[in-house]
Amino acid sequence: MGRKLVNTIISFILSDAKKQKISMVKGKFIPTEKNQPASSFYLDSGFRKEKNFWVFRLGDKIKTPKYISINNKDNV
Numbered sequence: 001m002g003r004k005l006v007n008t009i010i011s012f013i014l015s016d017a018k019k020q021k022i023s024m025v026k027g028k029f030i031p032t033e034k035n036q037p038a039s040s041f042y043l044d045s046g047f048r049k050e051k052n053f054w055v056f057r058l059g060d061k062i063k064t065p066k067y068i069s070i071n072n073k074d075n076v
Contacts, residue, residue, distance in 0.1 A: 004065065006038075010045050011064045018058040026053045 017025055027042055029035075042054035046063050049055075 004067065006041070007045065007063070007065050010041075011062055014056060014058065014062045015064070018062070023058055025056045025058070027056075028053050 014025060027047065029039060029042060031039065043049075045056070046060060047054035047056045
């Protein structure tokens with residue numbers, strides 16, 4: 001999956017979680033030989049390292065890619 005698509009997906013997930021009044025999203029990066037290029041994904045997406053997890057607090061600004069628009073049943 002390309003980085004642009006992954007950035008779009010995480011933006012959609014965070015935006016949807018915010019609409020549902022969720023206060024934070026946690027993720028964990030587990031390094032392997034093949035996923036090393038993705039090691040900065042959480043940091044680049046606005047997450048902050050907290051103990052063993054990457055955390056995005058939904059009061060923070062969500063980095064939404066400008067090159068794509070997402071349509072779903074709620075905003076069509």
